[in-house]
Amino acid sequence: MGRPGRRTWVCPHCFRRVGRDRLAYACPTAGCDGRGLTRADPLAGTAVCGGCGRATTPLCCTACGNRLPEGYLRTPGRLVALAGPVGSGKSTYIGVLVHELLHGLGAELDAALVPCDDDTMADYHERYERHLYDARHTVPKTAEHDGGRPLVHRLARTRRGRWGRRHEEVLTLVFLDTAGEHFASQERLETELRYLAAADAVIVLVDPLDLPGAPLKDPGADGAPGRSGEVLVRVLNHLRSAHGVGGADKLRIPVAVALTKADLLWPHLPENSALHRTRRPGPVFDADDRLAVHTELRALLRRWHEHQLDLRLERLCADHQLFALSTLGEPPLAGGALGHGGLVRPHRVEDPLLWLLHRFGALDRG
Structure with missing residues (x-):
């Protein structure tokens, strides 16, 4: 598993080791394409969707598309x-x-x-x-x-x-x-x-x-x-x-x-x-x-x-x-x-x- 301070984490859904480039925020608005969220810093803790303007905190693994647990990057366990x-x-x-x-x-x-x-x-x-x-x-x-x-x-x-x-x-x-x-x-x-x-x-x-x-x-x-x-x-x-x-x-x-x-x-x-x-x-x-x-x-x-x-x-x-x-x-x-x-x-x-x-x-x- 990833530990605080490391640059990679193990996704608990697909079990692939992913870095910051394989993480993205999930837009909370149904039907929104989430424009701009993939460029947001996954370690910032929050991001604003460029498409709908709503703030969001959930992160997902782009390798499998599943959401990561809240606080997972901080305490992967x-x-x-x-x-x-x-x-x-x-x-x-x-x-x-x-x-x-x-x-x-x-x-x-x-x-x-x-x-x-x-x-x-x-x-x-x-x-x-x-x-x-x-x-x-x-x-x-x-x-x-x-x-x-x-x-x-x-x-x-x-x-x-x-x-x-x-x-x-x-x-x-x-x-x-x-x-x-x-x-x-x-x-x-x-x-x-x-x-x-x-x-x-x-x-x-x-x-x-x-x-x-x-x-x-x-x-x-x-x-x-x-x-x-x-x-x-x-x-x-x-x-x-x-x-x-x-x-x-x-x-x-x-x-x-x-x-x-x-x-x-x-x-x-x-x-x-x-x-x-x-x-x-x-x-x-x-x-x-x-x-x-x-x-x-x-x-x-x-x-x-x-x-x-x-x-x-x-x-x-x-x-x-x-x-x-x-x-x-x-x-x-x-x-x-x-x-x-x-x-x-x-x-x-x-x-x-x-x-x-x-x-x-x-x-x-x-």
Whole structure:
């Protein structure tokens, strides 16, 4: 992402690196050609349209035509991307995490989640909210041909630093709900998922049903064993290449690897398992709890003879953590209807995001 003082920024919509010459003000008057706005200084903060005479502040990326979030050049934030194979639950995770941030979690963290444009608001409701929270049904599987627009949100949190100074930390959350098939080969990943190369951090979802050694059986599972491990390696190799990491060097951006459908694991875990715990509420990062969950998941991977997944993370990443979450709280019923009487009861879906907020200095250790 671009930083204050730099001459280029990464557009959060098309993920191209753009300079001042690829930015323009958008005229607020319908039907106006915006004459003269392309010659205005994008760093001035405002411009007057030469066609209609109205002042305007929104900027757009001329490479894709989409508007940039308000204040984006001043605080571009950190770009967090999402990845995962078929069946890992990306669509449900997006729908539930955004809902939690908009309804309760954001207030608890004193963090504002702001959609970057009207399309993000409309797409979120149509693609996720109306299924999960209105129809009380799972989100339909993303079609392989459905490229879609990314959902772009800005999550901003202000914290007090030394000598009472207040600092605003921003995460730009880019959720591009691509079909898991796009992760099926290195070539497709590199050509179709440009957002990964621009990421400052990545959340990789892993389906525990896809781990052959896990004590879970699902006759409806349609994936080949080991698929999640292969996708994880492709994502990490792509990130290493994009960030110029080679040889024995390790990728330095934070990588959160989250096992979804943790509710399937619960019956196989002891009562005192850290994976049963709920998060301690409040705008703090619980480092002791984080260590307990990460350590237990590493032990589970070894017990399931999934040594390679853990070893690959250690070998390729300098900064990674393991998570376990449940987006719905229990498996859906036949046909996709939600359990719990149609209610979504997520378990620790926010954990990867809280870790990233802490890593980027926006959430203090509690």
